[in-house]
Amino acid sequence: MNAPMHPPEPLSREESATFDRATLDYIYRAAATGLYEIRGLGAKRRLPHLDDLSFLGASLSRYPLEGYREKCATRTLLGTRFAAKPLDLAIPVTIAGMSFGALSANVKEALGRAATAMGTSTTTGDGGMTAEERESSKTLVYQCLPSRYGFRPDDVRRADAIEIVIGQGAKPGGGGMLLGQKINPRVAKMRTLPEGVDQRSASRHPDWTGPDDLAIKIKELREITDWQKPIFVKVGATRVFNDVKLAVHSGADVVVVDGMQGGTAATQVAFLEHVGIPTLAAIRQAVDALEDLDMRGKVQLIVSGGIRTGADAAKALALGADAVSLGQGVLMALGCNHPTYRMGGRDVSAVADYHALGTAPGACHHCHTGRCPVGVTTQDPVLEQRLTPDVGARRVRNYLKTMVMELTMIARACGKSDVHHLEREDLVALSVEAAAMARLPLAGTSWVPGA
Amino acid sequence: MNFDLARQSVRELNAYLHANVVPHDPITVTSPNGAHNIAVGVNAPVSIEVAGHVGYYAGGMNQLASIDIHGNAGPGVAEGMCSGEVRVRGFASVAAGAAAHGGLLVIDGDASLRCGISMKGIDIVVGGSVGDYSAFMAQAGSLVVCGDAGDALGDSLYEAVIYVRGSVASLGADAQEQPLTDADVAHVGALLHRAGLGHDPRTFRRIASARTLYHWNADAEQEY
Numbered sequence: 001m002n003a004p005m006h007p008p009e010p011l012s013r014e015e016s017a018t019f020d021r022a023t024l025d026y027i028y029r030a031a032a033t034g035l036y037e038i039r040g041l042g043a044k045r046r047l048p049h050l051d052d053l054s055f056l057g058a059s060l061s062r063y064p065l066e067g068y069r070e071k072c073a074t075r076t077l078l079g080t081r082f083a084a085k086p087l088d089l090a091i092p093v094t095i096a097g098m099s100f101g102a103l104s105a106n107v108k109e110a111l112g113r114a115a116t117a118m119g120t121s122t123t124t125g126d127g128g129m130t131a132e133e134r135e136s137s138k139t140l141v142y143q144c145l146p147s148r149y150g151f152r153p154d155d156v157r158r159a160d161a162i163e164i165v166i167g168q169g170a171k172p173g174g175g176g177m178l179l180g181q182k183i184n185p186r187v188a189k190m191r192t193l194p195e196g197v198d199q200r201s202a203s204r205h206p207d208w209t210g211p212d213d214l215a216i217k218i219k220e221l222r223e224i225t226d227w228q229k230p231i232f233v234k235v236g237a238t239r240v241f242n243d244v245k246l247a248v249h250s251g252a253d254v255v256v257v258d259g260m261q262g263g264t265a266a267t268q269v270a271f272l273e274h275v276g277i278p279t280l281a282a283i284r285q286a287v288d289a290l291e292d293l294d295m296r297g298k299v300q301l302i303v304s305g306g307i308r309t310g311a312d313a314a315k316a317l318a319l320g321a322d323a324v325s326l327g328q329g330v331l332m333a334l335g336c337n338h339p340t341y342r343m344g345g346r347d348v349s350a351v352a353d354y355h356a357l358g359t360a361p362g363a364c365h366h367c368h369t370g371r372c373p374v375g376v377t378t379q380d381p382v383l384e385q386r387l388t389p390d391v392g393a394r395r396v397r398n399y400l401k402t403m404v405m406e407l408t409m410i411a412r413a414c415g416k417s418d419v420h421h422l423e424r425e426d427l428v429a430l431s432v433e434a435a436a437m438a439r440l441p442l443a444g445t446s447w448v449p450g451a
Numbered sequence: 452m453n454f455d456l457a458r459q460s461v462r463e464l465n466a467y468l469h470a471n472v473v474p475h476d477p478i479t480v481t482s483p484n485g486a487h488n489i490a491v492g493v494n495a496p497v498s499i500e501v502a503g504h505v506g507y508y509a510g511g512m513n514q515l516a517s518i519d520i521h522g523n524a525g526p527g528v529a530e531g532m533c534s535g536e537v538r539v540r541g542f543a544s545v546a547a548g549a550a551a552h553g554g555l556l557v558i559d560g561d562a563s564l565r566c567g568i569s570m571k572g573i574d575i576v577v578g579g580s581v582g583d584y585s586a587f588m589a590q591a592g593s594l595v596v597c598g599d600a601g602d603a604l605g606d607s608l609y610e611a612v613i614y615v616r617g618s619v620a621s622l623g624a625d626a627q628e629q630p631l632t633d634a635d636v637a638h639v640g641a642l643l644h645r646a647g648l649g650h651d652p653r654t655f656r657r658i659a660s661a662r663t664l665y666h667w668n669a670d671a672e673q674e675y
Contacts, residue, residue: 038667148550148569153492153512153533180666192552192571192590194610198667202588206568207508207527207549216487220508223465224492 036270038177040367040377041328042170042263042306047278049261049306050315052434053427054443057413065412072408073418076323078121078300079161079230079253082222086230086253087139087161090119091404092323092419093313095330095396096258096304097143097163097234099125101178101187102265102367104384105132107334107376110392112136114330117393118400123163123325126176126201128190129155136389141232144221146175147201149191153224161254162221163232164205164214166243169262169279169305171271172236176201179266181370184379211246218251232256237282237305238275244289244301254300256325257286261306263328265377266368279305279316281437287320296320310406317407318414318422319438333399334392335374337364341386350374350386457482461489468493468516485525490518493535510537513554529556532573545582548575551592557646564601567594570611576646586613586658587623595642597650608660614639616655627661 015021029037058064065072079086095115100108102125109132115122121139124130128150129142142159144151156162167173178187180196188195208217218231233247234256247255259279264272277285283303290296303316304325313324328336339354339361340347350361353373357366367377375386411419414426428443429435435442436449454464464480465488472478472495480501483489487506490499493516501509504522512531520528523541532551539547542560549565551573558566561579567586580598587603589611599617606623613626614635622628631653639652 035667148531148571151531151550152552153494153514153531156492156512192609194665197609197665202569206565206587207530207546213507213526216507220488220491220511223461223488224512226466226469227462 036268038179038266038268038368039272039365040264040266041272041365042261043272043276044365045273047260048280048431048433048437049278050280050312052280052431053315053429053438053440055311055314055318055410055414055426056428057410058415062415064415065417067409067412070412071417072411073420074404074408076420078302078323079232080300081230081253081298082227082251083161083230083253084226084228085160087121087141089121089139089323091400092317092321093118093400093403093407094120094141094302094323094325095122096262096325096327097123097125097141097165098327098331099127099176099178099265100130100133101125101127101182101191101379102377103331104375104378104387105130105186106384106387106389107392108133109136109389110334110387110396111330112140113389113393114396114400115139117397118404120400121160124159126178127187128152129158130190134158143234145201146203146205147191148206149193149201156221156224159229161230161232162225163234163256164218164221164252165234166205166247167203167236167238167258168234168264169236169258169260169276169282170264171267172238172276173203174267174271174275175203177264177266177368179368179370182265182368182379187379211250214246214250222251230254232302234258236262237277237279237285240277240282240285241289241292244286245293248290248293248295248299252299254302254322255286255290256302256304257282258325259283259303259305262304263331278437279303279307280434283316283319283321284438290320310403311410313403313407314410314419314422315427317419318424318426320424322420330396330399331376333396334376334387335395336372336376337362338374341374342388342391343386348386452476453479453481455481456484456486456489461486464489465491468495468497468499472497483522487525490516493518496535504541513537523560524558528558529554529573532556542579543577547577548573553592555642555645561598567592567611567613570594574642576642576648578646578648580617583620584623586611589613593638593642595639595646595655597648605658605660607664608658610660613658614652614655615658616650619656619658622658625661625664626658629657629659631655631657 076089076092116138123141141161145165178199230253232254233252235243237259259282260276300322303321307324350373372378429440477498483503485506491511494514496515499518506525508527510518510529524539524543526544529537530549532554536555538557543558543562548556550569556575559578564582566581570589572591576595583601590609596615600619602620603623605626
């Protein structure tokens with residue numbers, strides 16, 4: 001009855017919030033190696049996100065459409081401002097630029113086939129256009145990056161749209177990176193690089209500086225393509241309001257805004273976790289810029305950076321985006337971080353290969369090593385066989401189909417017969433941060449921080 | 452065939468060059484008046500003479516055509532060129548021959564900053580001098596400079612090679628002077644001959660990559 005309680009943990013074992021275990025590990029590693037950490041994928045720390053929003057489904061004051069029965073349109077036009085041939089997509093979910101080099105040729109083919117089956121577009125990446133992805137993609141967006149690796153006039157003419165990449169959300173202000181393990185003979189030849197070199201792409205375009213020059217560059221590409229193809233401009237999310245306005249002034253048909261949760265094949269962890277702004281904040285700034293210029297609906301907005309679900313897509317559209325673009329999501333649909341891969345009609349464990357990389361399924365970000373246990377982010381001739389185009393295309397198609405069903409389900413629940421009719425009035429914020437960033441009312445209140 | 456840009460648009464010129472041009476039928480462009488994007492994306496064996504100064508990106512992404520500019524050129528002349536030849540009879544602004552994959556660019560006068568930046572196989576011959584950061588991140592091809600070179604020449608070079616006849620203000624990161632070989636002399640001699648310049652190729656110095664930046668950290672043995 002009067003037995004003494006166990007004494008509490010001594011204060012001498014108290015862990016520091018500032019120097020927590022992860023920070024200690026970082027310092028020990030830096031001290032031991034003199035190297036910063038490079039990895040793939042995107043920011044891992046918790047950031048304000050679309051999860052912090054919720055829809056106000058129809059009730060007595062709004063009238064819903066019948067789920068799975070009444071029509072809900074998803075058609076999406078991109079590039080209507082100047083291009084003679086805008087992209088006419090069946091859905092507002094596209095596949096983002098990821099390079100052959102970062103991904104295997106099988107994966108690029110799988111993405112093209114899945115996108116084609118769903119009536120949407122896929123995008124090249126740093127390193128040029130492969131024959132496989134052009135052949136498999138009905139609608140292919142060709143990136144013009146600072147490195148200009150593999151950027152050739154024949155492929156400009158073969159493309160359906162051109163995307164001038166200023167930056168990406170994972171590392172705004174930084175160039176691409178592909179470490180030597182992935183620079184095999186084919187990748188090296190496409191990029192005109194020595195085999196095995198640690199490739200660090202330029203962070204600035206070689207032949208223009210600033211928005212006035214960009215306007216002339218865009219006109220050059222329009223001239224080369226005889227004003228047929230839409231020109232996208234992609235920015236990593238930082239000073240989004242200004243950047244979107246400048247992109248519009250420069251003559252972009254479509255602006256792509258890639259938020260901080262966007263992924264990459266490889267970059268420094270300090271870049272991933274500490275540069276840029278969250279996608280949620282970026283969307284609102286981008287839409288504000290278009291509205292300020294009275295260009296909503298004239299210049300289309302694509303949002304990327306941590307878009308995972310149909311709900312994410314619905315929220316981005318309700319905030320004012322015209323489409324979303326997926327990178328990491330489709331990689332995970334292909335099996336990224338899954339404990340098994342499919343071979344010979346059966347599931348084969350990849351756990352030992354994750355362990356060999358020093359990681360585990362669910363925590364892997366070792367895209368930069370080229371040793372992807374499930375064959376997605378590799379150029380290794382053995383590992384890349386772990387994902388065939390047939391399996392990959394089916395999985396990505398299923399994923400996109402699921403997302404679009406969720407998107408239309410939410411739109412119908414909000415009483416919309418077209419997903420592009422979703423609007424800010426359909427949303428509330430679940431946190432003060434999200435309310436401030438998206439300038440939406442905090443749920444259950446009419447309070448918009450800063451309004 | 453003549454296009455007078457005082458009366459016709461660059462769009463009309465480029466549309467003709469893309470769709471209607473007759474191979475080997477010469478084209479002249481008069482009154483260019485510094486217009487941008489003259490003769491971009493041409494993909495035909497045709498001679499184009501431009502009588503005057505041009506703005507940005509003249510001859511951009513050229514394939515097969517021979518484009519002769521009787522004047523000065525703005526930024527990015529012959530950027531992205533894959534084949535053919537572009538000649539600038541005057542001076543060239545920044546980023547001449549940027550990221551170009553092939554063909555020959557000849558600049559009779561001086562070229563400004565970043566001449567040959569990110570070049571990927573083009574050969575560039577500059578009769579005069581080049582500005583700072585020329586051949587920055589140059590990957591393949593040759594830059595022949597008959598005059599002097601500015602600061603940070605060949606910074607972060609890959610496999611492109613620079614030949615300079617005059618002085619070099621400074622070399623960029625990872626660029627180093629290397630012995631001129633017989634193959635270099637023959638190569639430079641051939642390029643000078645094509646450019647119509649009579650310099651002795653043995654009077655040029657060879658600048659190429661020391662290849663110390665090819666790997667993130669050589670000591671790490673690719674264990675990142």
